[in-house]
Amino acid sequence: MSGFQAVFRREFRAAFNSPVAYGLIAAFLVFTSAWLYFVTGFYALGLADLSSWFGMMPVVLAFIVPALTMRSWAEEVRLGTGELLLTLPFGELGLVVGKFLASFAIVAIAVLLTLPVPIMASFLGSFDVGVLAGQYLGVLLVAAAATAIGQWVSSRARNQVSAFLGATLLLLVLVLVDRVGSFLGSAGLLSEFLNWLSLARHFGAFGRGVLDSRDLAYYLAATFFFLYLTAWTIGRRKWS
Amino acid sequence: MIEAKELRKSYNRVEAVKGVSFSVERGQVLGLLGPNGAGKTTIMKILTGYHFPTEGSALIDGVDVTVDPVAIKRKIGYLPESAPLYPDQSPAEYLDFMADVRGLEGSARSSAIDRAVSACSLGPVFHKPVEELSKGYRQRLGLAQAILHDPDILILDEPTTGLDPNQILEIRGLIRELGKEKTVILSTHILQEVEAVCSKVLILNEGRIAAQGTADEIGEALKGEARVSFRVRGRKGEIGRKALETALGRLSSAAALRSLEEAQGGAFDVDLALKASGSSDGDVFDWAVTEGLVLLELLPHKLSLEEIFVKLTTDPGVGATEGGRK
Secondary structure, X not given: OOHHHHHHHHHHHHHHHOHHHHHHHHHHHHHHHHHHHHHOXXXXXXXXXXXXXXXXXXXXXXXXXXXXXXXXXXXXXXXXHHHHHHOOOOOHHHHHHHHHHHHHHHHHHHHHOOOHHHHHHOOOOOOOHHHHHHHHHHHHHHHHHHXXXXXXXXXXXXXXXXXXXXXXXXXXXXXXXXXXXXXXXXXXXXXXXHHHHOOOHHHHHHHOOOOOHHHHHHHHHHHXXXXXXXXXXXXXXXXX | OEEEEEEEEEEOOEEEEEEEXXXXXXXXXXXXXXXXXXXXXXHHHHHOOOOOOOEEEEEEOOEEOOOOHHHHHHHEEEEOOOOOOOOOOOHHHHHHHHHHHOOOOHXXXXXXXXXXXXXXXXXXXXXXXXXXXXXXXXHHHHHHHHHOOOOOEEEEEOOOOOOOHHHHHHHHHHHHHHHOOOEEEEEEOOHHHHHHHOXXXXXXXXXXXXXXXXXXXHHHHOHHHOEEEXXXXXXXXXXXXXXXXXXXXXXXXXXXXXXEEEOHHHOEEEEEEEOOOOXXXXXXXXXXHHOOEEEXXXXXXXXXXXXHHHHHHHOHHHHHHHOOOO
């Protein structure tokens, strides 16, 4: 069994052997459902459109994902088990990918458990399945990038609390940074850059059911970049 | 086989290891001995590829640890200091994870787990979560993990900490057994452990080697401090203090008289430092015969490893000059 498989299995099992995974999945579902009823007023609106509901998911993920990834490296350092992991016959990237996939799988489960919402809503009116698939793909891509970022923050943090706070702050900034862009006015290189940086802005097209390769590339690049950065951060400690 | 060449390691400009060289062959157990902060753990971290050396190189079977760390880590079983474990796992789950990691499958997997569990006597706690285990069980679980894949090389950082005396004897027996066909390096503060288990000793002090060799070789090299104490009386009647002192002056291998006290029945207790080279306890017998004296008791003081250790790690001059360097 390769390194990332072994690490993935351990992490995934550990999360479900403790209340962590259940608690976070429940929190995600309660929050998103409450949002659907109380904030978007979906049932009062009478429109078969969930785009504003999907639109707030990046914000929810900015809180849920760090709660899941805060342990990943900060806790290994505290317990000393990081020394054990890093003296196993794997490269750092294998360990990082194993941990990433375990966290991502839990977030993906939480996201996919919201499926009953569109399914129930489909009885109320006709839904565009293509749009819905695009919206879910978009949420999962945001979740992947957020998980990679959360893990990187955890690899730099001394403890879980600072890992959580740091990752939440960073993710909220990345989600909301395009609002600053629109503040600055529509023109200008800076506002374009801020828009480009925003995790939420790239999600917009998915929300409308448009699959733009630039958005896809943005999320994949962000995910891979932070996975490599995490592996590099951990590997560099050997020399310090 | 393990070879360290002029290893140096600095953490934030503090040099923890200052040029250490040694080698260990298969079938040897090397003990790293030294006070806290001597560099034992750092050396082990370098050999296991957890930290890279600042200078020098560490070779495992001829391969540099910084060149192909993954290949080297496959050959090594490592017990880090304080045996880090995941508190939420039971020994069963933990060893299962390690068996995954080591790529053990099928019958090899279950027999490896059985062997490690029985060698480390983990049976009674196999399904208890680690957070409920005593220090001794945690330590033994760490050791079980290290020997699980039957590695050629074992690196054990203080393997017997937290164990009770019976467990210590058990684990030492296990290490001795493993040491017959593997290359083992262990670190310890406990001097008896080195005498009981190790075929070779490396005494470290402040990041440098103060002495290396077998326990006897190191003792031999420091024999300058050899002492002997004996009780002596005259063959015919009493001997005066003055006369005895003059007689002692004729004992060629005596270096210094440390004490001379009158004992019962006109005998004297003598405590004598012997000269470093060419002197032996036998000289005292010969001397007593020629002087017409009777030896009632003779006690040679061989330097114990404990005394050597204290000497090497507290006296700055000793290690550098005569500390049994090969």
